[in-house]
Amino acid sequence: MKKSLLFLIVAVAFVANCSTTTKTIPGLYTDNVTLAPADYTISGDTTGKSCGGRILIFPTGITNKNGFVSTVFTTDYLEAQAIFDALSKVEGANYLVNPRFEYETTNYLLLSNTCITVKAKAVTLKTGPVK
Numbered sequence: 001m002k003k004s005l006l007f008l009i010v011a012v013a014f015v016a017n018c019s020t021t022t023k024t025i026p027g028l029y030t031d032n033v034t035l036a037p038a039d040y041t042i043s044g045d046t047t048g049k050s051c052g053g054r055i056l057i058f059p060t061g062i063t064n065k066n067g068f069v070s071t072v073f074t075t076d077y078l079e080a081q082a083i084f085d086a087l088s089k090v091e092g093a094n095y096l097v098n099p100r101f102e103y104e105t106t107n108y109l110l111l112s113n114t115c116i117t118v119k120a121k122a123v124t125l126k127t128g129p130v131k
Helices: 003-018 077-088
Strands: 017-024 039-057 059-061 095-107 111-125
Touching: 039 077, 077 095, 077 111
Parallel strands: none
Antiparallel strands: 017 095, 039 059, 039 111, 095 111
16 A cells, blocks of 8 residues: 555656757748848847746736737747747847747646747848838
8 A cells, every 4th residue: 555655656746747848940930031131130139038838728928918920830829929029129120030949848737837938130121021
């Protein structure tokens, strides 16, 4: 009885504290936009971060600070919030070039916590795409 109870406690402790880190490949989620050289400026490096999680199937950490950055490639609300955070750090920035997302996820028995960091170069459009 004591051995099975000890085994059950060890198994629950092992399953309840899993942690993973995932990185995406640069350029995997980019969209080709052809711009004339005089129509934009690359403002420099920027980073943005967003954290949230889930309790069972219910999301937590939604701040609704994602504007209209969500596209077909960024369906996750945490990615959209991280992109919005990165864009808001550069005055007048419109796009991110080759964003790299880093995910840090911790899973517990009934809940999970995820932090997403995006690193990219910010682009400011002057008159918009020409070609």
